[in-house]
Amino acid sequence: MPSPTSRRVLDPASPDVDAYRWLTDLVVPRPIAWVSTLSAEGIGNLAPHSFFTVACARPAIVQFTSVGDKDTLRNVRATGEFVVNLVSRPLLEAANASSASYPHDVDEADELEIAVEPSECVAPPRVVASPASIECVLHSMIGLGDSTVVLGRVVRITVREDVLVEDRPAIALLEPLSRLGGSEWGLPPEPVRVRRPR
Incomplete structure (x- = not known):
């Protein structure tokens, strides 16, 4: 048995502890929701969010x-719709660039020359180069301190045919990226097959 090592003990409620930094360094890897929305005036917004799951x-x-109260959140409140675009390895630079603070009246996709196209059921467009998109209508929101959890009912899923193998998305073709701590990103994972117990 290895000998025990000392541990750093942190109180996230302490003003001396940056809980956000510690949590984002430890809760890894985190899948990325590259969320496209439209404002009430029809201005597009495209931003990555790494607190994302089913x-x-x-x-x-x-x-x-x-x-915080970002453009994505304001747009979903105003219109009730959003699209989650999968961030694949070739989209790393574009997704990272879209995380910059742009004015509310600037469409990141236009500014960064990221091609978008109409979605199937909702007004916000999807990213053309993304291998998959999840179209959502707002189900509910939950305010938690400085953050808001946005729950979206999925109305359409689109997946590019070239990332499907035997009618399922193939991880090697999806090439999904993840967020790690600080400025680190996770590359596509190497899958390991383990049978579930009965």
Whole structure:
């Protein structure tokens, strides 16, 4: 047995502890929701959110968290719609660039020359180069301190045919990126197959 080592003990409620930094360094890897929205005036917004997961299977609901009152959150409040675009390895630089603070009246996709196209069921467009998109209508929002959890009911899923193998998305073709701590990103994972116990 290895000998025990000392541990750093942190109180996240302490003003001397940056809980956000510690949590984002430890809760890794985190999938990325590259969320496209439209403002009430029809101005596009495209921003990555790394607090993202599936919330419910039936009905299909996904969730992302907005830390602070960002354009994405204001747009979803105003219109009730958003699209989650998968960030694949070739989209790393574009997704990272879209995380900059742009004025509310600037469309990141236009500014960064990221091609978008109409979605199937909702007004916000999807990213053309993204291998998959999840179209959502707002289910509910939960305010938690400085953050808001956004739950979206999935109304359409689109997946590029070239990333499907035997009618399922192939991880090697999706090439999904993740967020790690600080300025680090996670590259596509190497899958390991382990049978679930019965």
